[in-house]
Amino acid sequence: MAATAPLRDCQAWKDAGLPLSTPSNEACRLFDATLTQYVKWTNDQSLGGIEGCLSKLKAADPTFALGHAIANGLILIGTGRSVRLDKELDLAVKTMVEISKAQPLTQRERLHVSAVETFAKGNLPKACELWEQILQDYPTDMLALKFSHDAYFYLGYQEQMRDSVARIYPFWTPDIPLSSYVKGMYSFGLMETNFYDRAEKLAKEALSVNPTDAWSAHTIAHIHEMKAEVRDGLEFMQRSETHWKGSDMLACHNYWHWALYLIEEGEYEAALTIYDDHILPSLQLSGAMLDVVDSCSMLYRLQMEGVSVGERWQDVLSVTRKHSRDHVLLFNDVHVLMASLGAGDSQTTQELLSTLRDASESPGENCQHLLARDVGLPLCQALVEAHSGNPDGVVELLLPIRYRTVQIGGSNAQRDVFNQLLIHAALTSSSSTHRNVARSLLMERDASKPNSPLTARLIRRAAAVHLLQ
Incomplete structure (x- = not known):
């Protein structure tokens, strides 16, 4: 199987301090291929795509517990299916748990299984606690890092999303596979907590290592959005499009x-x-x-x-x-x-x-x-x-x-749709109290995004109905 970096077999995972409980080198390599594509946000056809790798992974070792954990976790993290309604997924999670109980796994692997099972029940905060337990002892466990990063995002836990990466960041030396992508993850957490300069520096560092890092490009897009740097944002997207458009x-x-x-x-x-x-x-x-x-x-x-x-x-x-x-x-x-x-x-x-x-x-x-x-x-x-x-x-x-x-x-940029809805509603309200709310919200918005053309349009609209006199 072709790849830009060697996929890790049983010994390589052991040498990395992250042993996998499977005798199959092929299963180990397919686990690595799946994890790599997840981190890169792409279905790499040279690797067979994520679904292709998971299918081969299951065939290579049907009782590989962490193989089941990554397969089920990816379905759950995608958030389009739930065990409440999807009997096939519910059975897959239960099978994962049964397999984990029937063999002598490492404590790290058991925590992974428990975290995925907990996530399936909708208890995302507890799942994050379990992944954090793993990261305390195994700071270079990318699966625990990425799953917790995504779960924190779903919870709106912005500081936790940032700090979870900050705690393990020093351990990710350049010789570790996927280390540059940790920069991108860290930069996103910094951006969501308004450390825009540090976030941009890290994202650019990640892109200098790998220009096709779509997540780091995405962080820079967020920074320009939050600062209302519209022209800079448009120029960046046009300039970088050829690099990120392949991350399907x-x-x-x-x-x-x-x-x-x-x-x-x-x-x-x-x-x-x-x-x-x-x-x-x-x-x-x-x-x-x-x-x-x-x-x-x-x-x-x-x-x-x-x-x-x-x-x-x-x-x-x-x-x-x-x-x-x-x-x-x-x-x-x-x-x-x-x-x-x-x-x-x-x-x-x-x-x-x-x-x-x-x-x-x-x-x-x-x-x-x-x-x-x-x-x-x-x-x-x-x-x-x-x-x-x-x-x-x-x-x-x-x-x-x-x-x-x-x-x-969701992100600050994504949730802004609700801020806009509130402002539009307050502007068109028949209540003078609500229209005063619109004035307050617009002054607040203008203070945080003073260069926003959209905000300027809303302010002109408010002035036309004498709200800003």
Whole structure:
């Protein structure tokens, strides 16, 4: 199997201090190939793609516990399937646990199995604690690092996402496979906690080692977005496109960032061209949840700007409808709701809301279901009120939870759609109190993003109705 770096066999993993409980060198190499593609956000056809590697991995050693852990973990981290609704996945997780109990694994491997099982139950904070236990003793365990990094992102645990990498960063010397990608992970956590200069420095260091590091390019896109450096952002995306567009699992998201700059500039037709040429085709090809939220978020932002998106919601709904009962992540639920509302599918809208309400009433240890009552459901209802033309209802629902939306996960840039919704609703409210809220929010936004063309447009709109006199 061809690869840019030698894939590690049993002895190589042992030499790295991360022994794997399998006698199969082929299983070890396929585990490495799968992990490498996950970290790089790409299905490398020279390796057989992630699914191809996992299939061969299972055949090489059907009882390789960590092979089952990475396979199940990747499905769960993708957030498009849950053990509540997917019997095949539920069986796979139970099989993983049974296999782990039937053999003498290392403590590190047992913790991995427990973490994936815990994640499957929806207890993401506990899963992160288990991965952190691994990293305390094995700071170069990339699987534990990457799984916890993604889980922290889903939880909105921004400081933990940053600090988890900071704690192990000194151990990742350049001779360790994938070490440059740790720079990119660290830079993202720094960016999300507003350390923009340090984040950009690390991301550029990562790109100097590997220009095709799509995640590090993505971090720089975020930095320009958060600082409203629109021209710099557009130039960077154009200059780097040839390097990151081959990362099929992240390219759509990077194009989404590109489109955000265009929406900021008011270049709506150009943004729709990116949507039609890159974002929708990626959604239809992959059905991946990241592509779902990108598609929904972009169309929703354009609609708030007064742009007609035509029948595009119907194309998205054909992918999202099947996720209306998932309730794996509230962040996903809200975006799936955007699609059913946009497409005018009242049945799917009601199904999503009623099943989410049911989940919130019997949450068990599922952290998302526990959060649904106080944050998830009010956020969803705010979208319904906006669709119904009730801006006062939107403000009453969103204003009390605006500082809690971070708990549903996603990035600062992604969640900005909710800030924009609140401002638009407050601007069009019939209540003088709510219109004063709009004024306050705009002054606040202008202070944090003083160069934002979108904010400038909203301020002009407020001035036209005498809110800023």
